[in-house]
Structures are given as C-alpha cells and as structure tokens.
Amino acid sequence: MGRKVTLSTCSLNQWSLDFDGNLERITRSIEIAKSHGAKYRLGSELEICGFGCADHFFESDTLLHSFQVLRKLLESPLTEDIICDVGMPIMHHNVRYNCRVLFLNRKILLIRPKLMMANTGNYRELRWFAPWKQSGYVEEYFLPKMIQEVTGQDVVPIGDCVLSTKDTCLGSEMCQELWSPCSPHIHMGQDGVEIFTNASASHHELRKADQRVHLIQSATTKSGGIYLYSNHRGCDGERVYYDGCSLVAINGDVVAQGSQFSLNDVEVVTATLDLEDVRSYRGELCQPQTGNQVKSLPRIKVDFSLSSYDDVYLPTHRPIEWSFHSAPEEISLGPACWLWDYLRRSGQAGFLLPLSGGVDSSSTACIVYSMCVLLCQAVENGNSRILEDVRAVVSDGSYVPEDPKELCSRLLTTCYMSSENSSESTRSRAKQLANQIGSTHLSFNIDMAVKGILGIFSLVTGRRPQFRVNGGSHRENLALQNVQARVRMLLAYLFAQLSLWGRGQSGGLLVLGSANVDESLTGYFTKYDCSSADINPIGGISKNDLKDFLLYCVERFQLTALRSILEAPPTAELEPLSDGQVSQTDEADMGMTYSELSVIGRLRKISRCGPFSMFCKLIHMWKEAVSPSEVAQKVKHFFRMYSMNRHKMTTVTPSYHAESYSPDDNRFDLRPFLYNVGWGWQFRSIDQQVQQMSTSQPAEDRPRPQ
Known part of the structure; x- marks a missing residue:
C-alpha cells in the first residue's frame, strides 16, 4: 500500500572539533538506523563539528x-x-549559517539554514x-570542489523549503525554532507537510525536559x-x-523515547508510523477556510519513497507514557x-x-x-x-x-583538612561517608601551614x-578565615598532582569544587579557596x-551517613569553636536562609528584578512571615553582598549549569562586576x-507602642 514510514532520530555524544570521533559516531548511527x-x-x-565550537566557528579550518x-x-x-x-x-555569500545538509545516494538534496537564532x-x-x-x-549554493567531485553537482538549493518524496x-x-511563537512547523503543517524534523542542541536544566516534550506534543496536537x-x-x-531525550511523536502522542541521561555515545530511536493516521487526523483540521490562505513553501522533488509498497503487515508504534525524572534523579x-x-x-x-x-x-x-x-x-x-575508557583512566x-564502591576507590580521593577550628563531628561525618562510597580518604591538619603564613605576616608587620x-x-576575623580556606586550596592541588605519585601510580587528579549556586549569588565563599577547582558539578x-x-x-x-550530614547546620568552621562546638553557621553569616536566597536568585535573574521591584514582589510573597521593613532589610542586605562580591564570579570554577538563575559571569549572566554598593537611589525608593x-x-493594623 505504501503508507507506512520507518524513521530514525538519534542522540550522539559529539565533542567540539573532534572530527574523527564525530564522524565515527555519525556513521555508526546511520548503520544502526539502516x-x-x-x-x-x-x-x-551542528553534529559534524560539535555545537560548542564558539569562536572556532570564525576559523576557516572548522568549515574546511x-x-x-x-x-x-x-x-x-x-x-x-x-x-x-x-x-x-x-x-554562503561570505555569511556563516547554521545548517542542515540533507543528502541521498551521493546527491545533496537541500541545505536548510536556521531561521531563528538562540541568543x-x-x-x-x-x-x-x-x-x-x-x-x-x-537560492543556489555553489558547492566546494571537493563535494562536486563526489556528487557531480555544481549548485544545490539553500534556503527555507521542504522535501517532497x-x-x-x-x-x-531547528532547536530554537520549536520554542518560537511562530514556529516553522505551523506554516509547514498548513501547507501539507506531514513529517517535521528538529535537530537540536538543548541543554539540561532541572525540571526542563517536560517543557520540551510538551512543546512537541502540542505542535502535533494542533x-x-x-x-x-x-x-x-x-x-x-x-x-x-x-541530555538527549530524542523522540518520535505523532498527532500529539509520543511513540518512541530515547533516554534523557546515558553514557552511551550513540543512541538511535526508530519508529514505524502510518501516514494515513496523519491524513485522517487532519481531515477536519486542514479544510480550507475563508481568509486563511497559506503561501506554499518551495518544494524539492525527490525520486525516493520513505515507505515500501507492500507494508500491510508492518507493525506501527503505539503511544507511550513519557517517564520524567524527579529533580533528585536529574542531579544524580x-x-x-x-x-x-x-x-x-x-x-x-x-x-x-x-570533603568537609x-x-x-x-x-x-x-x-x-x-x-x-x-x-x-x-x-x-x-x-x-x-x-575501554575506564581502563584508560585507571x-x-x-x-x-x-x-561501584571499588571503582570509586580508584577514581575518587577525598581529603578532610582540619584546623583548630574544626569539630570532631564534621571529621567523623566525612570519614563515615568516604567509607560508605569507597573513596580513598585522607585526613590531615593544616594548622602548621596556617601558622607559618601568619608568622611571615607578623615578622614583616610586627602585628x-x-x-x-x-x-x-x-x-x-575575615582575614584569618580566608587564610585557612586558601591554604586548603593549595593543599588540594598539591595532593591532586602528587597523591597518585605518592602511591606509586601514574597520572594526576582533577580537583572538584563544591560551592552551590546560592553561595555564588552572594559571594559567600573565599576567592581562591577550596571552592576554586578544576570543575564543580x-x-x-x-x-x-x-x-x-x-x-x-x-x-x-543506602548511604546512611548522609542522615547526620543533613541534620547538621551548614558551617564553614573557620572561626574558633565554643566549648568544642561549632559557633559559626552559614545562614547566620549570610544574614538569610538558603530558601530565601533561592527565591531572591530567581527574582534577580529570571524575573529581572532590581532592588525596588524585588522588594515590591517580596512584600506580597513573604507577607505572612515578614514585615515590609524586614523585607526591605533583607533585599538591601542581599544587594550589598551581591555587589560587593560580584567580582568573585570572574574567577568562579566552571560549573555544571543546572539552574536558570545561575550567576555565572560573562557566560550565562552578563552583569557588571563593579558596582556602587550603596545603591543610593534604589534603596531610598525602597525606604520611601x-x-x-x-x-x-x-x-487598627498599626503596631501598638509597648
């Protein structure tokens, strides 16, 4: 009958400028699809060169x-x-485009440039x-000679058109075009296009996958x-x-789903679907309506069929329920x-x-x-x-x-770096967790190094x-805290470079940072302390x-050691203990809770709030718990800390992007790092x-004098 089509889409772990590896993975995916x-x-x-080439796109080598x-x-x-x-x-005409190249049997059918840029x-x-x-x-695109020699074509079409088989x-x-209010699939669907394709490079953020899937379902539901x-x-x-998530959908239903997170370099998702299901679904939706004339897109005729003539016994894929990960699973x-x-x-x-x-x-x-x-x-x-890769690493x-525990002993070295301000409880919690995950654990005291540095200062200044x-x-007080934190960074890198050598093994270690996004917002960490690392997950x-x-x-x-870690108040342990107990806590130092910081961070970045508009929103959001004057105090305190410490973002460790309110400087968050920390006009507006x-x-609602 010739109405059932078998189509493949894939997720490949491509690497910028790794042309050998990228070619091998593309070839393997084609082999699996066939x-x-x-x-x-x-x-x-951009699977051939890798999506993240950035300014390498300016280089002629990348094109070549x-x-x-x-x-x-x-x-x-x-x-x-x-x-x-x-x-x-x-x-094309000395202008660089992000393109799809569609080809069949050594002939290029179409070069389709991206219409809407992600910016x-x-x-x-x-x-x-x-x-x-x-x-x-x-338009016509003149092919390079190396391609002409293979295809026998001098020119091929480039532009916004469709293939008619x-x-x-x-x-x-392509990617961003799906998220646009005037997505190309709307016009294409009205013009009779039955199969839409989207080549994407959409990054992972917590709780984002459902938006992507719902957009695709909505596109084909309409x-x-x-x-x-x-x-x-x-x-x-x-x-x-x-994060992958390649999929196939028809008429609002997902029928084939790729994994969201996987270590596989090549994953191919294939589905067989009946074109008559599309035509029946559209029977009423696409009837001509007065005043709703659609301009036809240019069509490239292709002497090829996606279906087979005798396909009556070929089974088609049925709708499935998408399985979304919870936020903790996504972090894992x-x-x-x-x-x-x-x-x-x-x-x-x-x-x-x-490991603190x-x-x-x-x-x-x-x-x-x-x-x-x-x-x-x-x-x-x-x-x-x-x-093969694990063997190469070890x-x-x-x-x-x-x-996993034995593998972790080979891949992860943890170290607890204590000082006279450290408590026995944090040392015990770190050791217990290290034992449960199997990491090679070190524990040593840094007081001698701290005292040596302070001794130099005293020798020079006499104070x-x-x-x-x-x-x-x-x-x-702050300087004494910072010197401890920075000594830990120096020792972390020393042990990263030489600890395997000390064990008679080859290779070095990558230093992992562990500052969360809320601390980065306020700059609640020491510049160049052990939050400074190679990467931060x-x-x-x-x-x-x-x-x-x-x-x-x-x-x-079954990591039961985490229960006591969760129960303990967050602390930097950089000030002296009180009767052997921690007297310093992170939230007291910051002047607000982590929950409050998360709300403020989202208002600052996602809602694009300055001090005054943030105050205006928070007096309603927090009205049950905090008075307007207290809201004003918290907002002003946050912006003072934020502006005083914004310079720290220029040196922050490269981190896994997981939140849309990340303050990552000049990469995700393009704000200055030098501010007038007084915020005079803004704070006066709040006070007024x-x-x-x-x-x-x-x-009757005013506070009564006591």
Whole structure:
C-alpha cells in the first residue's frame, strides 16, 4: 500500500572539533538506523563539528574540516538508500549559517539554514551565525570542489523549503525554532507537510525536559503530523550538559523515547508510523477556510519513497507514557554523566575532593559515586567503549569494574583538612561517608601551614591578627578565615598532582569544587579557596535541591551517613569553636536562609528584578512571615553582598549549569562586576515605599507602642 514510514532520530555524544570521533559516531548511527529499516536518519544540531565550537566557528579550518567529513559521509556505502540529515556550518555569500545538509545516494538534496537564532542565556548564536534571509526563500549554493567531485553537482538549493518524496512531504526546523511563537512547523503543517524534523542542541536544566516534550506534543496536537526530535548528548567541552531525550511523536502522542541521561555515545530511536493516521487526523483540521490562505513553501522533488509498497503487515508504534525524572534523579544522573565526559576526555586519572562533612561537598562525593554506579551498569550491559575508557583512566588494560564502591576507590580521593577550628563531628561525618562510597580518604591538619603564613605576616608587620572572639576587628576575623580556606586550596592541588605519585601510580587528579549556586549569588565563599577547582558539578544547583538529592541518595544508594550530614547546620568552621562546638553557621553569616536566597536568585535573574521591584514582589510573597521593613532589610542586605562580591564570579570554577538563575559571569549572566554598593537611589525608593506603607496602614493594623 505504501503508507507506512520507518524513521530514525538519534542522540550522539559529539565533542567540539573532534572530527574523527564525530564522524565515527555519525556513521555508526546511520548503520544502526539502516539496520532497523529506516529510510530517513536525523542527527543533532551542528553534529559534524560539535555545537560548542564558539569562536572556532570564525576559523576557516572548522568549515574546511566539516566539508571533509561531509565528503566521507557522501562516499560511504552506508549512506546509500537512506536520506541522511546532518548538521554543520556553511558559508554562503561570505555569511556563516547554521545548517542542515540533507543528502541521498551521493546527491545533496537541500541545505536548510536556521531561521531563528538562540541568543539568550547560554547561547550566543548571533555572534557566529546569521539567520536565513526570510521564510520560503531559496537560492543556489555553489558547492566546494571537493563535494562536486563526489556528487557531480555544481549548485544545490539553500534556503527555507521542504522535501517532497513520492509518498509524503518532509520539512525541517531547528532547536530554537520549536520554542518560537511562530514556529516553522505551523506554516509547514498548513501547507501539507506531514513529517517535521528538529535537530537540536538543548541543554539540561532541572525540571526542563517536560517543557520540551510538551512543546512537541502540542505542535502535533494542533495540526497533526509526525515529529522527529534529535538532541545532542554530552558536555561537548562546555559547562552545559546536553541530555538527549530524542523522540518520535505523532498527532500529539509520543511513540518512541530515547533516554534523557546515558553514557552511551550513540543512541538511535526508530519508529514505524502510518501516514494515513496523519491524513485522517487532519481531515477536519486542514479544510480550507475563508481568509486563511497559506503561501506554499518551495518544494524539492525527490525520486525516493520513505515507505515500501507492500507494508500491510508492518507493525506501527503505539503511544507511550513519557517517564520524567524527579529533580533528585536529574542531579544524580546529569552531573554524573558530565563528570565522566570531562574525566575521560581530560586524560586525568580521577578526582580529588576536599570533603568537609557538609551538604555541599557530600553532594559532590555522591555525584561521583553515582557516576561509578552508572559505569558499572554500562560495563555489565556490555558497553565495550565504556570499559575501554575506564581502563584508560585507571591505567589498567585488564581491569573490569564490577563494584561501584571499588571503582570509586580508584577514581575518587577525598581529603578532610582540619584546623583548630574544626569539630570532631564534621571529621567523623566525612570519614563515615568516604567509607560508605569507597573513596580513598585522607585526613590531615593544616594548622602548621596556617601558622607559618601568619608568622611571615607578623615578622614583616610586627602585628598579629586576632579572631573576633579574642578581641579582633571584623577585618582581622575575615582575614584569618580566608587564610585557612586558601591554604586548603593549595593543599588540594598539591595532593591532586602528587597523591597518585605518592602511591606509586601514574597520572594526576582533577580537583572538584563544591560551592552551590546560592553561595555564588552572594559571594559567600573565599576567592581562591577550596571552592576554586578544576570543575564543580554542583555550582548550578541550589542548597534546597542538594538536600533533596542527599535524601534520595540515602534511599537509592543506602548511604546512611548522609542522615547526620543533613541534620547538621551548614558551617564553614573557620572561626574558633565554643566549648568544642561549632559557633559559626552559614545562614547566620549570610544574614538569610538558603530558601530565601533561592527565591531572591530567581527574582534577580529570571524575573529581572532590581532592588525596588524585588522588594515590591517580596512584600506580597513573604507577607505572612515578614514585615515590609524586614523585607526591605533583607533585599538591601542581599544587594550589598551581591555587589560587593560580584567580582568573585570572574574567577568562579566552571560549573555544571543546572539552574536558570545561575550567576555565572560573562557566560550565562552578563552583569557588571563593579558596582556602587550603596545603591543610593534604589534603596531610598525602597525606604520611601516602606514609609508610605506604614503611614497608609489602617490605624487598627498599626503596631501598638509597648
């Protein structure tokens, strides 16, 4: 009958400028798609060169090598009798475009440039690419000689048009275009296009996957059709992690789903669908209506069928229920996959983590342990590439990881760096957690190094600073805390470089940081202390989410040591103890709770609030618990701390991006780092509003004098 089509989409772990590896993964995905009977294969955005090339897109080498990879794909017998849709940069009339290249049997059918650029948050596409000139516009593109030699074509169409095969019509949109209020699939659907494809590089954020899936379901619910979505996977050399989630949907239903987080470099999702289901669904929706004339898109006719003539016995895929991960599961999986990508590609032999026994460093340790669990599962499932990479990291060609705890002992070194201000309880909690996850644990005292540095200062100045409890000033107290924190950073890097050498093993370790996103907002950490590291898997995650994650780890991994860690108040332990007990807490130092900080962070970044508008929102959000004058005090305190410490963001450790209110400087959050910390006009506006509210308050509601 010729009405059922088999289509494949994929998630590939591509790496910027890794043309050999990228070609191998693309080729493997085509091979898998063909083995499943697919006649069309969709890959992710800019998959040939990698999405995260950034300013390498300006280099002619990137364009040249992309075309060289395209030539190898065109020449490969694997690409015969299947429409291949790959992503790469193309320069046309001296303008650079982010493009899809669709080809079949050594002929390029179409080059489709991106119409709408992603240019907010983590994305700067307009820096490197131009949007295509206009909807429905097509020109001729003169192929480079190396491609002409293979295809025999001098020119091919470039622009916004669709492919018309013998049995259906197929149109492309790319990543950001799905999120646009005027997405191309709307016009294409009205013009009779039955199969929509989307090549994407959409990064992971906590609780974001459902938005993506619902957009695709909505797209095909409104006008019917088949939707193929391909998303990039892996870290690609950046702070963001691309989480896959490739899928196939029809008429509002998801029928095939790829994994959101996976260590597999290549995942292909294939579905067989009936075109008549689309046509029946559209029977009423697409009847011509007066005044609703649609301008037809240019069509490229292709002498090829996506369906087979005799397909009556070919089963079609049925709707499935999408399984979304909870936020703690996302924290367990996303940063773990990101860490593994970074470790195996860095050439290092593992991680070193300063483990304080608090929520933040314990969360980082648990993410590494989760990574080890994923690696052992992958090897058990027969993933030979993972086994090869693990053996390379541990420098043991015969090693087979079977137990996550044993693997963690090889990949993670934790160290508790105590001082005279450290409590026995934090030391015990750190040791207990290290024992349960299996990390190689070190414990040593830093007082000798701290006293040596302070001795140099005293020798030069003739003065010795004192803690506040011993009569010292605020400046002295802060300096004494900072010197302890910075000594820990120096020792962390020393042990990262030489601890394996000390054990007679080869290689060095990557230092892991563990400052959460809320502390970064206020700058509640010492510049160049042990929060300064090579990478930080929790730098984009809130304290509240980290606590939920640790509760999840108690149940998921049976890490009972985390219970006492969760019960303890967060503390830096940089001031003297009181009767052997901690007297300093993070929330007291910051002047607000972590829960309050999360709300303030979202208002600052996501709602784009300055001091006055933040105050106006919070007096309603917090009216049950906090008075307007107290709200004003908290807002002003936050902005003073934020502006005083904003400079710290210029040196913050590269962190896994997981929250849309991350303060990551000049990467995600483009705000200054030098402020007038007085905020004179803004704070006066708040004070005037508080005064106005107090005088306009009904007499019976005003506070009575005591």
